[in-house]
Amino acid sequence: MSNDTEVTFEKAKQNDSKKKLERREGEPTPAFKGASWAALLVGVTAYLIGLYNATMQLNEKGYYFAILIFGLYSAVSLQKAVRDKEEGIPVTGIYFGISWFALIVSILLMAIGLYNAGSIILSEKGFYAMAFVLSLFAAITVQKNIRDTQNARERD
Numbered sequence: 001m002s003n004d005t006e007v008t009f010e011k012a013k014q015n016d017s018k019k020k021l022e023r024r025e026g027e028p029t030p031a032f033k034g035a036s037w038a039a040l041l042v043g044v045t046a047y048l049i050g051l052y053n054a055t056m057q058l059n060e061k062g063y064y065f066a067i068l069i070f071g072l073y074s075a076v077s078l079q080k081a082v083r084d085k086e087e088g089i090p091v092t093g094i095y096f097g098i099s100w101f102a103l104i105v106s107i108l109l110m111a112i113g114l115y116n117a118g119s120i121i122l123s124e125k126g127f128y129a130m131a132f133v134l135s136l137f138a139a140i141t142v143q144k145n146i147r148d149t150q151n152a153r154e155r156d
Helices: 002-021 030-053 058-086 093-116 122-155
Strands: none
Touching (some): 030 058, 058 093
């Protein structure tokens, strides 16, 4: 009877380890996916809370909000265009160029806006810059994780 119990225990242990390790090849780990989403949420939320609490005029807040949205969209668009080219999916040169241009412009507009913002102290400028960069990087990573997960599932 103890032999049966040991065999059953070993089978249960093997089944548990298979469930934990079940991940498709090329798929990011759940920890990496979670960290990417957390970084995106932290970056965007911190940026937006900073804007909400800022003493600047509403039109200035709108400018910085638009730059964040523009930057996020252009970063994801560029990541997709680069990935498509790498995987042999046709990408027109104009779209690829516009994607690069849009990301560079969003970063320049953020830098110029912060440089010329007289009502914002230096530490706040650094806060907005870091939250912006964190958000852009995290958006790229989240999009990459989504695509890697889709590709891994399509292969099965």
